[in-house]
Amino acid sequence: MEQHAMIAEEALLINGLDVTAARNTIAAIQADKSLARFQFRARNTWISGGENRSTIRDFYGVGREDDSRTMTFEFTNGEPAVLLGDNEGANPVEFLLHALAGCVTTTFVLHAMARGIHIRDLSTELAGDIDLQGLLGIDESVPPGYEQIRIRMHVEADCSEKDLEDLMTYAQQHSPVCNTVCRPVPVVIERAKG
Known part of the structure; x- marks a missing residue:
């Protein structure tokens, strides 16, 4: 029994x-x-040069402030030496790749579970192309962000190739980070008072 x-x-x-x-x-x-309805939050403090630190802990979800996290997550943003940094941490556009990889992976696994698909192995490789002329203000016709991001997924699962392709497409369409990156999202920057 x-x-x-x-x-x-x-x-x-x-x-x-x-x-x-x-x-x-x-x-x-x-x-x-x-x-x-959820609201996720991050707080950031500049340290020096290209180094700054973000902390993440509290969020609002399922109708209330969540207090289940007993620790604060801390992430150091830095820059490589060629971009005037000291390699204090990954730079923000690399963290964007990390966030995108994590979200697409989690969305893929979640919807595989919902479809009864067992995953044996899953990994991704991401590459983003960026032209720094936009960031540096050298050429205003060049966007300051990524021109293209490519995600290569390596998947072994107990389903057909067609089912995997369908699941990959579905994950891309339903990943919150991928959706945020792929469509215009208003970002409001304002000065804090006080």
């Missing part, structure tokens, strides 16, 4: 995600759409 219970418990996990918890979350949001 105990072995049967362990097998049933294992069957509820696909790709390390709890299928029952996912279904319960979806049902709760379908019943009360306000639970889907």
Whole structure:
């Protein structure tokens, strides 16, 4: 009897995600759409030169301020020497690649779980092309951001190639970071008062 219970418990996990918890979350949001509204936050402090540090801890979600995090996540932004830094950390456009990779991966795994697809191995390689003439104000016709970002996914899963292609397309369309990068999103920069 105990072995049967362990097998049933294992069957509820696909790709390390709890299928029952996912279904319960979806049902709760379908019943009360306000639970889907989240606000994530970051705080940043300039240190010196190209070095600055971001901290992340609190957020709003499922209808309340969340206090489940017991530690603050800290990320140091830096620049390579060729861009006047001391390699204090990855630079912000590299962190964007990190955020994009993480979000596309998580979205892919989540929707694979929802489709009952078991992933055996998954890794991604990202490359972004940027022309610094835009950042430096040398040529105003050159955008200061990435011109193109390429994501190469290496996937081994228990499904057909067509199912993998469909899942990759779906993950690209439903990844919050990918969607944010691929469409114009208003960003308001204002001076704090006081």
